[in-house]
Amino acid sequence: MRADTLVNDLKSAHHNLMKKLSKREFEQFKKECLRLQKEWGLLEWDLSFDFRELKNIYSKIYCNLDGMFATIILSSELENEEYKGRDILSIAKHEIIHLLLAKIFGIGTTRFCDEKSFDRAEEEVTRILEKIL
Numbered sequence: 001m002r003a004d005t006l007v008n009d010l011k012s013a014h015h016n017l018m019k020k021l022s023k024r025e026f027e028q029f030k031k032e033c034l035r036l037q038k039e040w041g042l043l044e045w046d047l048s049f050d051f052r053e054l055k056n057i058y059s060k061i062y063c064n065l066d067g068m069f070a071t072i073i074l075s076s077e078l079e080n081e082e083y084k085g086r087d088i089l090s091i092a093k094h095e096i097i098h099l100l101l102a103k104i105f106g107i108g109t110t111r112f113c114d115e116k117s118f119d120r121a122e123e124e125v126t127r128i129l130e131k132i133l
Contacts, residue, residue: 019078025088026051029059029074032092040128042099044068053077061095063102070099100125 030049037047046069054060054075063070072095103121107113 021051021074021076021078021088023051026074026076029088029092032089033072033096036093036096037099040096040100040132042096042128045070045099047072047099049074051076058091059095061098061102063099063106065103065106070102072099100128 026049033047033049037043037045045063046067048069048071050071050073052073052075054073056079058075058078060073061070062073074091104118104125107118107121
């Protein structure tokens with residue numbers, strides 16, 4: 001077997017393992033994130049979105065507690081095996097859950113965690129969960 005044939009076969013096999021997401025799916029993802037943000041009362045957050053390839057994950061959120069802004073990235077390519085059973089709406093929900101927990105995570109990872117701040121953040125999450133569960 002020639003080397004170039006082997007390379008093409010490997011590329012083809014890799015392509016068959018990947019699912020490219022459409023711009024329409026990305027728009028659906030954004031719409032669901034924004035819907036959940038509003039429904040769960042997380043309106044103090046300024047959200048932005050990006051659509052690009054991420055390695056080995058569906059999506060990622062970066063939160064800045066000081067500025068109360070977050071960037072949510074949806075991978076433009078997902079491995080078909082990973083994507084099975086997941087839909088765009090559940091991936092959006094997953095990232096908004098991260099947003100919901102961002103304050104608790106942020107407080108918990110600071111060098112000096114003050115109990116009052118932690119209690120306040122936990123109470124916020126509890127009130128939101130009370131409404132949506």
